[in-house]
Amino acid sequence: MSKSVSERTRLTSATYDLAPSHRAVNVGVERGSTVLYACAEDLYDDRIQPGYGIEGLSTQRELMRLMCELEGATDVFLLPTGLSALTLAITACLKAGDEVVCVNSCYGPIRRFLQTQMARFGVTARYYDAGASADEVMALTNDKTALIIVESPGSLTFDIQDIPAIAKAAKARGILTLCDNTYGAGVLFKPLDHGIDMSMQALTKYVGGHSDILIGTVAVKDKALAKRLDDTSRAFSFFTSADESYLAIRGLRTLHLRLEQSGKSGLELARWLEGHDLVDRVLHPGLESFPGHDLFKRDFTGSNGLFSVVLKGGNIAASCAFLNALKLFGLGFSWGGFESLAIHFEPQLMGRAKLGQSQNLAYEGSLIRFYVGLEDPADLKADIAQALEVYRAAIG
Numbered sequence: 001m002s003k004s005v006s007e008r009t010r011l012t013s014a015t016y017d018l019a020p021s022h023r024a025v026n027v028g029v030e031r032g033s034t035v036l037y038a039c040a041e042d043l044y045d046d047r048i049q050p051g052y053g054i055e056g057l058s059t060q061r062e063l064m065r066l067m068c069e070l071e072g073a074t075d076v077f078l079l080p081t082g083l084s085a086l087t088l089a090i091t092a093c094l095k096a097g098d099e100v101v102c103v104n105s106c107y108g109p110i111r112r113f114l115q116t117q118m119a120r121f122g123v124t125a126r127y128y129d130a131g132a133s134a135d136e137v138m139a140l141t142n143d144k145t146a147l148i149i150v151e152s153p154g155s156l157t158f159d160i161q162d163i164p165a166i167a168k169a170a171k172a173r174g175i176l177t178l179c180d181n182t183y184g185a186g187v188l189f190k191p192l193d194h195g196i197d198m199s200m201q202a203l204t205k206y207v208g209g210h211s212d213i214l215i216g217t218v219a220v221k222d223k224a225l226a227k228r229l230d231d232t233s234r235a236f237s238f239f240t241s242a243d244e245s246y247l248a249i250r251g252l253r254t255l256h257l258r259l260e261q262s263g264k265s266g267l268e269l270a271r272w273l274e275g276h277d278l279v280d281r282v283l284h285p286g287l288e289s290f291p292g293h294d295l296f297k298r299d300f301t302g303s304n305g306l307f308s309v310v311l312k313g314g315n316i317a318a319s320c321a322f323l324n325a326l327k328l329f330g331l332g333f334s335w336g337g338f339e340s341l342a343i344h345f346e347p348q349l350m351g352r353a354k355l356g357q358s359q360n361l362a363y364e365g366s367l368i369r370f371y372v373g374l375e376d377p378a379d380l381k382a383d384i385a386q387a388l389e390v391y392r393a394a395i396g
Contacts, residue, residue, distance in 0.1 A: 027246065030059050082202020101148045103128060106149060185206040306371050
């Protein structure tokens with residue numbers, strides 16, 4: 001389809017690019033392990049793909065094509081989860097003796113992966129504060145550094161990084177970069193356009209959109225790097241089912257609309273909470289008061305529905321009292337679906353401390369992360385307001 005139409009239109013109308021024999025609005029679910037060849041001479045011809053179901057049939061390949069559209073990529077790899085997408089990219093780029101530099105506010109399981117699995121294979125990890133400049137990040141690198149991992153906004157505390165500057169500095173040194181862009185969902189931020197080598201997403205979140213699939217992607221636009229990812233993916237035999245891929249394709253059709261509404265409602269609730277007497281601070285990069293807001297405004301086209309608040313006073317017991325009083329927010333992990341969610345994250349920051357992270361631990365009070373879905377924001381405000389009164393009673 002012509003690039004003259006918008007991304008939103010290309011994703012919504014993308015089925016028009018399918019073969020004339022396909023007449024349904026949506027791409028079908030093609031399941032299969034064995035695929036057949038036209039003749040015996042083709043059996044060992046690697047140019048004929050797919051050669052086996054694990055390489056993905058028409059459903060998976062349509063999702064890869066659409067994700068290339070969204071990411072501005074030449075190649076996209078499908079993985080069973082967002083975490084496996086990150087671990088694929090890391091494993092494909094590192095070997096024994098290499099070093100990796102990673103932002104301290106990264107998704108928690110990545111730090112665990114680096115400090116357990118990668119460490120036992122002889123890879124050293126170094127960490128930098130999310131507020132570090134590109135020069136400060138590069139000061140941690142040396143001739144053994146093969147990869148820099150960025151995530152902006154950071155997990156839980158939403159720290160903002162200058163990703164274009166870090167990507168430029170890394171490229172000048174021949175160091176690869178990997179960005180966890182699940183927050184941006186391929187819409188709010190385009191890592192590959194900002195110099196990043198690998199853009200990763202958990203499609204489990206906004207692309208899926210209905211909290212019913214697990215799937216991840218890695219997108220690149222360098223063929224040599226794509227070959228490394230492909231070789232590693234085949235070696236570990238990663239596979240994503242046609243059913244999950246179909247649901248991700250369906251989610252892409254409404255991604256822009258859902259993301260826009262979720263982000264708008266989330267920012268409305270964040271601004272409202274800034275003025276509440278029980279709120280110490282709101283951690284939302286779309287707020288003018290948030291450190292790094294200028295960078296966020298420069299690089300992102302908008303915010304999603306995820307943010308955190310620090311409530312005055314309190315402890316884990318008070319946090320639980322607040323959460324248990326909520327009636328419209330589900331209590332559960334993940335985000336990006338139609339439903340609003342809330343968790344307290346003091347235990348996660350404590351877990352980070354055990355893994356050696358020293359930053360972002362100075363918050364005093366109860367720490368609550370909200371995900372704002374597609375409900376009426378007025379109803380969500382009322383729900384939070386009554387739960388805050390329960391919290392007030394809990395802290396005395």
